[in-house]
Amino acid sequence: MLSTPRRLRRSITLALGAGLPIALATVLTACAPGSSGGSSGGSSSSAGTTNVNSKAVTITVEEASIDVPLFQKFASLFHAKYPKITVKVIGQDFNTLQLNVPRILAGSNVPDIIRLGALGNTVADKLVISLNPYAASYGWNSWPQSQFESTRSNAAGTERGSGALYGVGPGFGLTGLYYNKSLLAKIGEKPPATLSQLSADLAKAKSKGILPMVISGPAQTLAFAVQNLQVDYANSVTPVQNWNYDKPGASIDIPSFVQAAKTLQTWAKDGYFESDVNSIQESNAVAEFDSGTGLFYVSGNWDAPAIDKAGPGKFAFIGFPPAKAGGVTDAMSASDLQVIPAKAANPAQAAAFLNFIQTDPAARQASLDMGGYAPGGPSNAAAVTAPAGSAVAGTVAFFNQALASNELTEFMVNATNSISATALVPETEELVSGKVTPDQFASTIQSDYKSELATR
Amino acid sequence: MTSSVTREPSIVASAAAPGTPARRRRTRRRRLTGWSVLLWVAPALAVYGAFVLYPLVETFEYSFYNWDGIGASSWAGFSNYARVFTQPALYTSIVNSFVLIIFFSLIPVCLGLLSAVLIREIRGQRAGGLVRTLLFLPQVIPLAGAGIAWTWMYSPNGVVNQLLGAVGLGAEQHAWLADFSTALPAVGIIGTWVTTGFCTVLLLVGIAKIDPSLYEAARIDGAGRWREFVAITLPDLRRELVVCVTVTVIAALASFDVVYIATQGGPGYQTMVPGLEIYQLTFLQQTVGQASALAVVLVILVLVLILPIQRLGRQR
Numbered sequence: 027m028l029s030t031p032r033r034l035r036r037s038i039t040l041a042l043g044a045g046l047p048i049a050l051a052t053v054l055t056a057c058a059p060g061s062s063g064g065s066s067g068g069s070s071s072s073a074g075t076t077n078v079n080s081k082a083v084t085i086t087v088e089e090a091s092i093d094v095p096l097f098q099k100f101a102s103l104f105h106a107k108y109p110k111i112t113v114k115v116i117g118q119d120f121n122t123l124q125l126n127v128p129r130i131l132a133g134s135n136v137p138d139i140i141r142l143g144a145l146g147n148t149v150a151d152k153l154v155i156s157l158n159p160y161a162a163s164y165g166w167n168s169w170p171q172s173q174f175e176s177t178r179s180n181a182a183g184t185e186r187g188s189g190a191l192y193g194v195g196p197g198f199g200l201t202g203l204y205y206n207k208s209l210l211a212k213i214g215e216k217p218p219a220t221l222s223q224l225s226a227d228l229a230k231a232k233s234k235g236i237l238p239m240v241i242s243g244p245a246q247t248l249a250f251a252v253q254n255l256q257v258d259y260a261n262s263v264t265p266v267q268n269w270n271y272d273k274p275g276a277s278i279d280i281p282s283f284v285q286a287a288k289t290l291q292t293w294a295k296d297g298y299f300e301s302d303v304n305s306i307q308e309s310n311a312v313a314e315f316d317s318g319t320g321l322f323y324v325s326g327n328w329d330a331p332a333i334d335k336a337g338p339g340k341f342a343f344i345g346f347p348p349a350k351a352g353g354v355t356d357a358m359s360a361s362d363l364q365v366i367p368a369k370a371a372n373p374a375q376a377a378a379f380l381n382f383i384q385t386d387p388a389a390r391q392a393s394l395d396m397g398g399y400a401p402g403g404p405s406n407a408a409a410v411t412a413p414a415g416s417a418v419a420g421t422v423a424f425f426n427q428a429l430a431s432n433e434l435t436e437f438m439v440n441a442t443n444s445i446s447a448t449a450l451v452p453e454t455e456e457l458v459s460g461k462v463t464p465d466q467f468a469s470t471i472q473s474d475y476k477s478e479l480a481t482r
Numbered sequence: 483m484t485s486s487v488t489r490e491p492s493i494v495a496s497a498a499a500p501g502t503p504a505r506r507r508r509t510r511r512r513r514l515t516g517w518s519v520l521l522w523v524a525p526a527l528a529v530y531g532a533f534v535l536y537p538l539v540e541t542f543e544y545s546f547y548n549w550d551g552i553g554a555s556s557w558a559g560f561s562n563y564a565r566v567f568t569q570p571a572l573y574t575s576i577v578n579s580f581v582l583i584i585f586f587s588l589i590p591v592c593l594g595l596l597s598a599v600l601i602r603e604i605r606g607q608r609a610g611g612l613v614r615t616l617l618f619l620p621q622v623i624p625l626a627g628a629g630i631a632w633t634w635m636y637s638p639n640g641v642v643n644q645l646l647g648a649v650g651l652g653a654e655q656h657a658w659l660a661d662f663s664t665a666l667p668a669v670g671i672i673g674t675w676v677t678t679g680f681c682t683v684l685l686l687v688g689i690a691k692i693d694p695s696l697y698e699a700a701r702i703d704g705a706g707r708w709r710e711f712v713a714i715t716l717p718d719l720r721r722e723l724v725v726c727v728t729v730t731v732i733a734a735l736a737s738f739d740v741v742y743i744a745t746q747g748g749p750g751y752q753t754m755v756p757g758l759e760i761y762q763l764t765f766l767q768q769t770v771g772q773a774s775a776l777a778v779v780l781v782i783l784v785l786v787l788i789l790p791i792q793r794l795g796r797q798r
Contacts (some may be wrong), residue, residue: 057543059770060555125765128552147768151553188572243660244746302638302657304749305665310637444766448571456750459662477569481548481769 058096078378084112085138085375088130090120092142093362096396100196100383103392107382111375118423128153136369136429138376142193143442144363149192150183154365156190158423160377165404166194166384172432173198173402176270176440177361184479186436187271196383196390197364197399198434200425201250201350202345204315204333204417213321218347224322225289228298231321238298240320245308246439246446247324248290248454250358253344253438254324255286257356261349263435266356270436272479278438279472287457287464304455315341327421331398334416341421345428357428358435362399394418400425442478449474483709531658538781545774551764555771562775572776575747575754576783578666579735582755585670586677586734591726593674594681599715601682602689614686625676629743632658632672636744659745665752677733679725688722689715724795728788735784756780 089097094117101113116137118126130136132154144303148154161167166174177193179186203224205217213231218224228238241247257263260282268276293299300306306314308325315323316336324346325327333341348355366376383389387408390401396409400422401410412419428434439446449471456462462470545562549555566572597617604610620628635641636658643655658668696714705713738757741747747754747762756776763773 058549058555058557059540059547059549060549076563128550128768132552147550147553151550153552207616244748300638300657305633305637305657305660305745416545443768444762447762447766451746452754455748459749461662461750478767481767481772 032240054302073155073373074163075374076163076378078375079108079110082110082112083372083375084114085114085372085379086114087139087376087379088114088123088137089117089141089254090123091117092120093117093397096196096392099392099396100379100389102299103386103389104379104382105366107386108375111378113379130368131367136367136371138370138372139364139366139379142363142365144360144443145179145183145186145192145365146443147183148365149179149181153368154192155368155370155373156192157194157366157377157380158190160381161191164377164381166191166381169402169404170429170432172434173361173429175267175361175434176247176436185272187267187273189221193361193363194380194384195364195399195402197362197393197397197401198425199326199328200359200400200428201254201324201326201423201437202343202421203347204325204329204341204343206315206318206321206323207340207342209318209321212236217342217344220347220351220353221255221349224347225274226292228293229296232297237300238322239293240315240323241299241303242306242308242311243304243324243451243455243458244306245311246451247308247311248303248458249439249446249450250326250437251324251346252283252286252290252457253358254356254456255289256283257354257431257435258346258349259283259285261354263337263354263356263433266438267435269475270438270441272441277472278475279468283471284464284468286465290454291457291460291464295460296469299458303458327400327418327425328398330417330421331395334413334418338413339415341417342415343417343424345424349477355428355433356435357424357433358437359400359425360430360437360440361402362397383465390472394422400429402429405430442475445471445478448478491555541774541777543774544770545778547771549770550768551770552768556772562772563779565772566776566779570604571751571754572759574751574774575756575759576779578753579737579755581666582670582673582734582737583731585667586673586737587727587730589674590677590681590730591723593678594685594726595719595723597678597682598685598689598709601686604680614683617682621679621683625739628672628676631739632675632740633744636668660749661750662749665745665749669744670752672744673734673737676740677730681730684726685719688719689751692718717774721795724791727791731787731791732784735780 087097094115097113097115097117101115104113104206105111106394120141120143125139127140127142128147128151130140131148132151142148145154152418157166161174174191174194175187177186178189179193180189203218209231210217210227211238213227215223215227215230218227220431231238241251253266256266256278260266265276265280265282266278269278294303311323312325312329312332314320316333318337318340327343330343331338345355345357364380366373366380370376383393383403384401384403385407390403390408391410393401394412395455396422398418410422413420439450453462453467453470457464457467490533545559546560547555550559566576597613601610601613604613637643638655638657642658646652646654656664659665692714696718697710700710700714736757737755738761741753741755741758742761745753747758757778760773760777760780763769763776767773
């Protein structure tokens with residue numbers, strides 16, 4: 027007969043030996059993780075209503091910390107116009123917020139509006155509502171439509187660029203080229219109007235001992251440049267837009283993209299970038315450009331207010347020059363994306379707030395002054411102003427031109443949830459270091475893109 | 483405690499005849515003793531179960547599904563595991579973590595051993611305490627902070643390059659974290675800096691436990707420093723060495739914070755490690771199943787490496 031402790035041990039062993047596999051098998055086969063989807067949202071009879079002043083409510087808006095002051099400004103302007111609606115703005119670091127968004131939206135304490143980096147899986151998981159009823163009520167459908175393309179999606183969330191509208195914002199991020207006016211004068215040139223002029227300026231700067239271009243792998247600006255170059259060589263935004271919006275059969279393994287990669291690699295080889303292009307962070311890159319290092323700086327309008335502050339009148343912003351004068355320009359832009367969660371308590375009031383921040387003159391001016399965002403909105407909206415000759419004024423001029431001609435394009439880095447982190451950033455770093463050929467670069471980006479889409 | 487529990491019944495059994503009232507009383511006491519063991523460990527077991535075993539089982543379960551962490555999931559079979567071994571980005575991260583073992587474990591243990599022996603030599607002097615404190619200091623600095631500080635030091639204008647320039651090695655200056663050939667060793671050195679202090683302090687404690695008379699006897703027998711080290715210090719430090727190697731190998735294989743802060747896996751995929759890959763797969767790519775499969779593979783790898791080391795520590 028076994029002693030008690032040995033019996034106990036044997037029982038535990040038996041339990042583990044027999045029970046654990048049974049438990050595991052049960053767990054694996056009986057209950058698949060995840061729900062079959064959230065509430066469909068936006069289907070209530072009141073969807074689309076603009077009658078929001080009948081009762082006193084408080085709506086909660088969750089933003090990236092950096093934008094909290096801007097949204098607090100919006101909140102006070104909005105409350106002055108809609109006294110019964112109070113807007114409570116809460117914030118957390120942008121990257122942290124993006125990590126938490128799916129869980130916040132699926133949780134029990136859901137805000138009425140939340141800032142997203144990209145739609146990601148939120149449409150597929152039915153975590154956000156369609157804004158179509160509000161677009162009809164507030165007249166958004168008669169505005170220039172390229173501003174809404176990147177936030178339209180099919181119901182399955184697998185294809186963007188068309189379908190229902192899921193997000194809008196107070197303004198747009200927009201990329202281009204900053205230049206240092208005095209360094210450009212030093213090499214005796216004017217702002218480049220074509221890609222060949224830009225290449226010549228880079229070479230001239232290098233020969234005069236000036237750093238030609240501040241650009242960075244980790245800050246994604248190498249990826250911005252390769253997209254700019256691709257649009258130049260294709261003289262069309264269609265291939266990259268199809269790719270960005272995950273259209274069936276879209277491919278970026280095309281001659282214009284290979285050519286773009288080749289040019290970027292040549293620029294790196296010719297010493298136009300810094301030696302730490304693969305480790306320099308965005309904050310350090312902009313600080314370097316502000317300090318007068320570098321003729322050109324590839325980045326977006328979000329840096330413009332700080333650049334103007336660092337050197338008023340010293341810097342300017344232009345769109346990335348086209349291959350030939352009058353050719354297609356890549357106005358790469360993305361909305362400062364605001365969505366209404368499916369579980370939002372006050373979707374109508376939230377939609378009223380979203381309409382207000384796109385149309386109210388004071389709110390639009392605040393978007394530019396405080397956030398650097400170029401406001402979209404209707405074509406006859408009140409124009410925003412910026413000091414003449416400033417970098418901010420350059421961003422507004424370029425954006426308005428692209429908006430009027432409906433030529434805004436989405437970022438390749440937003441094409442899928444993680445194409446930036448898993449492919450575009452590491453592959454552009456390998457490209458400029460000569461670790462991969464332009465052909466290999468294009469085919470790897472495409473295969474990573476396809477395998478990521480396959481996991482949806 | 484375990485030994486007293488197992489020994490007692492045999493003593494009792496031999497003293498009392500079967501079936502007597504005394505034996506029944508003692509048997510009841512033995513049973514109480516047995517179940518009371520469970521009672522005593524129950525709180526710890528509950529916490530362990532809830533925060534270690536349950537997540538472990540859940541991770542194992544998720545690894546067989548395609549799931550974004552929120553919506554509906556679908557059965558994936560072993561496809562997530564197949565990808566771990568066929569996708570270059572995934573298996574490269576595992577290879578990188580093995581390289582990091584050299585920097586997180588091998589070098590720190592050797593340096594720790596050397597430092598501990600040297601500090602023992604200057605025991606009692608104020609310098610010994612100072613050296614011990616300095617070496618242990620990196621342990622109390624949050625790794626994220628250490629990562630930021632080292633990133634500055636490694637920058638083209640940072641301290642490392644300035645020092646090289648100052649001693650006439652300007653030609654060796656690099657953008658350490660941006661260069662494909664130096665990024666992984668540069669990250670590894672941050673790990674060495676962090677774990678050397680831990681190894682030193684642990685080994686110092688071990689050395690302090692060694693009977694000084696052993697060293698005296700060895701000296702009387704004419705043993706030199708090296709002989710003392712090989713014949714006394716090293717064998718008596720076996721348990722501490724096993725702990726050092728175990729903790730630091732796990733730190734290398736499961737590294738995340740230093741890499742995340744310093745390089746985010748770049749340049750290219752040069753410093754990608756499984757911890758960072760799992761983070762990206764979960765939070766950026768929202769492929770929880772794939773991330774779980776990599777996590778399970780990582781756990782198995784850690785166990786495969788650690789269990790033989792543990793066995794080594796138990797041998798006498």
